[in-house]
Amino acid sequence: MGDVLNHAALKQAMQGQDVVYANLTGEDLDIQANSVIAAMKACDVKRLIFVLSLGIYDEVPGKFGEWNNAVIGEPLKPFRRAADAIEASGLEYTILRPAWLTDEDIIDYELTSRNEPFKGTIVSRKSVAALITDIIDKPEKSHW
Numbered sequence: 001m002g003d004v005l006n007h008a009a010l011k012q013a014m015q016g017q018d019v020v021y022a023n024l025t026g027e028d029l030d031i032q033a034n035s036v037i038a039a040m041k042a043c044d045v046k047r048l049i050f051v052l053s054l055g056i057y058d059e060v061p062g063k064f065g066e067w068n069n070a071v072i073g074e075p076l077k078p079f080r081r082a083a084d085a086i087e088a089s090g091l092e093y094t095i096l097r098p099a100w101l102t103d104e105d106i107i108d109y110e111l112t113s114r115n116e117p118f119k120g121t122i123v124s125r126k127s128v129a130a131l132i133t134d135i136i137d138k139p140e141k142s143h144w
């Protein structure tokens with residue numbers, strides 16, 4: 001367990017790595033993201049996988065999107081600021097925006113880009129883990 005705002009500890013953890021995976025939360029998520037970005041740049045780590053949330057781009061359509069925004073819209077503001085920082089960082093990044101998470105023992109997910117309407121309402125944690133593993137193991141795939 002560490003402190004993402006401890007720049008020295010982050011730099012030490014990132015030495016010699018080729019990818020950083022971050023799954024953070026909090027009202028200061030944008031500050032946390034900037035701390036990760038700064039440490040990555042200091043250590044010349046180029047690839048970032050950052051888990052945020054559905055709805056950060058107001059991309060969830062229909063009644064589900066309305067409900068989602070009513071339930072978590074305000075708490076998503078630091079998630080959006082984190083996404084903006086990551087996108088402006090110059091790093092090779094993948095921002096994951098999982099739907100509501102389940103504990104189902106299945107791997108089944110769809111990918112959408114930032115400018116596409118979000119698909120689905122739930123995804124298993126196992127699916128998210130499988131996708132993260134694929135992104136780490138297969139960086140050459142063009143659709144990440």
